[in-house]
Amino acid sequence: MFYFLLPIVIFCIFMSLRTLFIPNTLKGKLVSVDNFLYLGTVYLTVIIGYGLIYLLFNLMNTTILVEANKNSGHNMFESSFYFSAMMLFSVGNGDVVPVGIGRFIAVTEALIGYTLPAAFVAKVMSNKNNI
Template identity: 30%
Template sequence: MENIGKGMVLRMASSILIGMTIVYLLITLYYFFTNKSFKDSYFSPVLFYKLFFVLLSLTLGFGLLYYLLSFNEQLLSINDPYGDPVEKTFGNFLYFSGVTILSVGYGDMVPVGPARFFALIEASLGLLLPTAYFIKALSSSKDKEEKE
């Protein structure tokens, strides 16, 4: 009976900490988007939203591409000594697409066949698009300085 009480307390404490963490993250994001204390801040919400929706669209598009290509052959393997194929669900391919465009991947799924080429293209876009965003933001800030 005592173990049941401890488990319930741990779950409740965990839920409270998770809730507090989510509130903290939301406050941090709110502060980031509303803080205007830096006079020379050149954050452009329009560019940020554009980048977000382009990356989201590319993630969905590549996820769909991987899913459709998987009808013809195996595209993803589990990264273990056996190399078993990943279950062919849209969710798995969307996950793979997300970790590919936002990073260099976690390594839990390995592309094989034509997915290797598309994963390289997607990872390149995930690296180059944010870079282009920052270059655009910096050039906009230089243009503003020159006009003043």
């Protein structure tokens, strides 16, 4: 099941990020509800996708996330999506730490988190010039 779900999740993340590079999908004003919802959807897709990747590795008994406070009472489902959001919007708080291959996965998510706003602004500005 892991080997079936992991490529699907990675494909969904890729397709969501791919929309940033398709021309002329955002038209109109620079600040609009459509642009806000578009960016929010891309962020949500990446958070859920990476959260599922962390969770799938955990379900395969591969430890890639370790909580600093073992007595926190959070389950792995909560920790996976929390860590995904923290890595996308910042570089984490240190309360959940990646280990092993989780470090590489976290680096790719952080890279996407840093480049996503710049790609979005570039896309909106290029569409403004094409109108």
